[in-house]
Amino acid sequence: MTNNKPINSRDTCASNLQRKNTGVDITSLLQVELVAKGIFQNVDCLGLLSARSVSPLWKDAVDNARVWKLVLDKDVKWKKMHNVLIKKGIAANPTEVDNYSEFYSELYAEIRQNLQSLEKNWVTEASYRQIKKMPYAGFVGHLNFQVKLADQFIVTRQSPQTIEIFNRWTLASESVFDIGVDSDRAMMKSIDLTSEYLALGCNRGKIFVFCMKTRDLLHKLIDDPALLNCGSFAQDVMASRVDCSHLVFSPRGNMLLSCISNNSCQYETLTLRKITSPQEWKIVHQQTIHQFNVRRIQMDDSYIYLLGGANKGIQVRCANSLELVITVGEAEQFIKSFQPYDRWIIVAGREQISLWDTLVGTCIRRCQMNQTDGDIKTIGLVGDKYIISCHVNCWSSDFFILGVNVWDLRSFIEERGETSKPTFTFSVSTLSWHETGIDGVRDTSVEKLKVFADDFQVGCLITWDFDYERREVPVPMLYFMDFSNHLEFSKS
Numbered sequence: 389m390t391n392n393k394p395i396n397s398r399d400t401c402a403s404n405l406q407r408k409n410t411g412v413d414i415t416s417l418l419q420v421e422l423v424a425k426g427i428f429q430n431v432d433c434l435g436l437l438s439a440r441s442v443s444p445l446w447k448d449a450v451d452n453a454r455v456w457k458l459v460l461d462k463d464v465k466w467k468k469m470h471n472v473l474i475k476k477g478i479a480a481n482p483t484e485v486d487n488y489s490e491f492y493s494e495l496y497a498e499i500r501q502n503l504q505s506l507e508k509n510w511v512t513e514a515s516y517r518q519i520k521k522m523p524y525a526g527f528v529g530h531l532n533f534q535v536k537l538a539d540q541f542i543v544t545r546q547s548p549q550t551i552e553i554f555n556r557w558t559l560a561s562e563s564v565f566d567i568g569v570d571s572d573r574a575m576m577k578s579i580d581l582t583s584e585y586l587a588l589g590c591n592r593g594k595i596f597v598f599c600m601k602t603r604d605l606l607h608k609l610i611d612d613p614a615l616l617n618c619g620s621f622a623q624d625v626m627a628s629r630v631d632c633s634h635l636v637f638s639p640r641g642n643m644l645l646s647c648i649s650n651n652s653c654q655y656e657t658l659t660l661r662k663i664t665s666p667q668e669w670k671i672v673h674q675q676t677i678h679q680f681n682v683r684r685i686q687m688d689d690s691y692i693y694l695l696g697g698a699n700k701g702i703q704v705r706c707a708n709s710l711e712l713v714i715t716v717g718e719a720e721q722f723i724k725s726f727q728p729y730d731r732w733i734i735v736a737g738r739e740q741i742s743l744w745d746t747l748v749g750t751c752i753r754r755c756q757m758n759q760t761d762g763d764i765k766t767i768g769l770v771g772d773k774y775i776i777s778c779h780v781n782c783w784s785s786d787f788f789i790l791g792v793n794v795w796d797l798r799s800f801i802e803e804r805g806e807t808s809k810p811t812f813t814f815s816v817s818t819l820s821w822h823e824t825g826i827d828g829v830r831d832t833s834v835e836k837l838k839v840f841a842d843d844f845q846v847g848c849l850i851t852w853d854f855d856y857e858r859r860e861v862p863v864p865m866l867y868f869m870d871f872s873n874h875l876e877f878s879k880s
Contacts, residue, residue: 589632
């Protein structure tokens with residue numbers, strides 16, 4: 389009889405709704421706890437808040453369903469913002485008890501407010517003038533620097549054997565990792581991380597995996613068994629020509645993709661590992677590709693995207709088997725950056741942005757940049773709202789003009805022809821960022837400028853030329869435009 393109650397309640401309500409002027413509210417269905425939970429666990433965070441505001445009866449039904457945490461964990465955009473608020477100290481990690489209180493309704497309101505502010509800040513000029521500045525790690529023996537931005541961390545390469553983890557919101561140092569093992573010859577080539585693991589790809593084909601919480605070394609992985617025992621000089625020379633040039637975790641953090649490049653034979657080996665526990669990282673697929681010269685790798689739940697060398701295009705491969713699905717943009721030169729989104733790939737060339745359909749492999753449209761903008765350095769996506777393109781114009785031998793274009797993502801995809809224009813543009817001179825020494829301005833110029841962008845920030849890594857007057861290389865600098873500050877810019 390107990391199992392029939394929800395069905396009987398539903399049948400009774402459905403029968404009543406067929407009569408005129410019965411005044412029956414659909415909430416009568418929601419009074420059955422299992423039915424309410426079944427309905428509300430399938431909406432997103434905004435839908436849950438909207439349902440709660442319908443009426444007092446709906447509010448009680450949502451609260452009694454107790455699906456706040458379940459829905460938040462599934463909503464990627466809201467979960468990202470929640471993590472940001474935690475790292476900033478604005479929000480706390482919820483407990484099981486919070487599921488029974490007003491905690492989640494207040495948290496949802498806070499997240500929604502911050503998301504609205506984030507969206508507005510991207511098209512508000514004042515937010516671009518708020519620059520955060522952080523000195524790069526002190527290692528300046530050579531100018532081979534790497535920066536990795538994750539949802540919560542900035543990872544900077546401190547030396548060939550150590551890296552430092554910073555809180556990207558407060559810029560405070562959180563931890564330092566030292567490879568320790570084989571430190572006399574290990575040189576980091578690639579970095580990726582999740583909330584649980586930090587993976588470092590090194591020369592000689594080695595991958596070091598650390599626990600983010602304990603900083604313990606969990607694994608020393610190697611993709612090519614021939615590199616395990618280099619007993620002879622010839623084998624040692626062979627190993628010295630192999631680098632783990634790319635590493636990327638899957639969005640869920642349960643897979644690790646590595647790319648081992650052999651500089652002498654011009655081939656690369658893709659290795660896909662399944663992570664079932666901290667102890668078990670099992671190779672499930674390997675694939676060798678020849679003369680593609682992988683420059684960049686991205687991965688989502690369905691596909692792996694490989695950017696090749698000149699005129700090689702972007703390979704789209706199955707995320708489960710590594711099998712090649714399609715190659716797009718083979719005739720494109722100077723591909724600087726790309727972002728997959730749904731069935732499309734947004735590609736940034738040196739002077740244009742193009743949209744490619746991965747189902748048929750054709751270019752849908754091209755949007756030419758103004759010639760005065762300079763070369764595009766990178767593009768990023770802000771959720772499902774904006775495309776961010778960053779370009780650099782070299783005005784002099786010393787400083788650059790950094791420009792940012794904000795494009796409406798939906799309009800860019802849906803419009804026909806080549807009529808898409810940025811919804812917002814901004815530029816700033818790095819002259820205002822130039823470092824002043826103890827005894828005046830350094831007499832040196834910008835050696836290199838790297839730009840990155842994601843949902844929350846635009847970052848610039850500036851390295852300087854050798855200062856002949858002081859006989860040193862100035863410490864590189866990281867600069868951030870942070871758009872996640874709630875209400876700070878939204879009134880301007």
